[in-house]
Amino acid sequence: MKNWIIFVALRLVVKKRSAPPPVLSIIGIAVGVLALTVIISVMNGFQLGFIESILEISSYYVRLESLPPIDESGILMEKIKSLPNIKAAVPFREVQALIRGESSQYAALIRGLQPDACLEDPGMAEKLLFEEGFFNLEDNDSILLGAELALRLRVELGDTVQLISVSGTNAIGSIEETVESLFTVRGIFRSGFYEYDLGWGFINFDRAGELEGESYKLGIKLNDRWQDKKMAAVISELLDKGRPPGPTIRTWRDFNRAFYGALRTEKLFMFVLVGLIFIVVGLNIYQAQRRIVLERREEIGLLRAVGAEDRAVRLVFVWDGLVIGLAGAGSGTVLGLLVSFNISAVFSLLEKIVNGILALFQKGGGFAVFSPAVFYIKELKARVIPQEILLIFFFGLFSALGAAWFASGRVSRINPIEVLRYE
Secondary structure, eight states, X not given: XXXXXXXXHHHHHHSOOSSOOHHHHHHHHHHHHHHHHHHHHHHHHXXXXXXXXXXIIIIOSEEEEEEOOHHHHHHXXXXXXXXTTEEEEEEEEEEEEEEXXXXXXXXXXXXXXXXXXXXXXXXXXXXXXXXXXXXXOOSTTEEEEEHHHHHHHTOOTTOEEEEEEEEEEOTTSOEEEEEEEEEEEEEEEEOSOHHHHHHEEEEEHHHHHHHHOSOEEEEEEESSGGGHHHHHHHHHHXXXXXXXXXXXXXXXXXXXXXXXXXXXXXXXXXXXXXHHHHHHHHHHHHHHHHHHHHHTHHHHHHHHHTTOOHHHHHHXXXXXXXXXXXXHHHHHHHHHHHHHHTHHHHHHHHHHHHHHHXXXXXXXXXXXXXXXXXXXXXXXXXXOOHHHHHHHHHHHHHHHHHHHHHHGGGGGGOOHHHHHHTO
């Protein structure tokens, strides 16, 4: 690269001109990168929080269903636990039941777990945050309830609830047997996912067997959840080698497919909508660079007259766009990461400012960006994914580069003889 190209490009950036100054283009790109970085990071925080709650608590990464009694399939379970990439393998049972408190009742999904389930599955233990009590399923009459479910039933720690389950139906669809059991609330938890906090409970694994039957399910978690199909194929081979017949294998992709698809579509459209900022900024840079080309016709003609090629002169303006793009995208990325990593403090400051302004005109102030009355959010978190940040950075950079390249196309149409004739 010839040194004069970079020198002339830098002179174009800092020199006064009638076209909009490059600082406006830099600010435009920086604002776009900042906005997209913060929005995508906050959206990742919401979406990954929901997805992880589903994977860690409900669906697991791979599930084996309809396994025979644990004594008969214990060898299979040990074989699965010894496979590579297995992080946890937890047996469980599920009971659809009606829970009755002192003054109300509510339908819920009751999962039977072994007392050491949290030790076997640290991911679930991390997601279940207990407001009262702790994970205690040592006693057969213990039950753990979601916070919203406990609130709906109007029960607290130590209260007794009645669990009503149906063991089966006869040939004409009428109820064969209804089982009523009493349980003592030993813990009240929050998972961060409203549906679980409202409609889930946990009881002892053996007690669930008395209610639902001896068959059970095995929830498997992997070190890499994207290897679920490969692991399902490996487990399928184990089942085919004389192991207990009948179990079905399902992966996390089979559960909440519509929910995952909605989250992906939402993120994509948000990316596109906010990314329109770069198109607007790119058009502004394009118009500014075109004006610069017209303003510098004499200098361009002189460069062409002394032997500079069209490509070299165009690179002057491309370098101009590169400087603008790097400055805007770089500063926007730094500011975006700074805001994302301190998003809770930023929103707290915003709430204080707005409430302070409101206090000048009315008594009290109750403004909240994410009001608990509307949003089911305890804590606002942002998740930064490096690949997405790099993609946003290059969006900002290439919007400036592309605009500069297309605008410099007029250079080839400038005839140096005609320009210098009038000088």
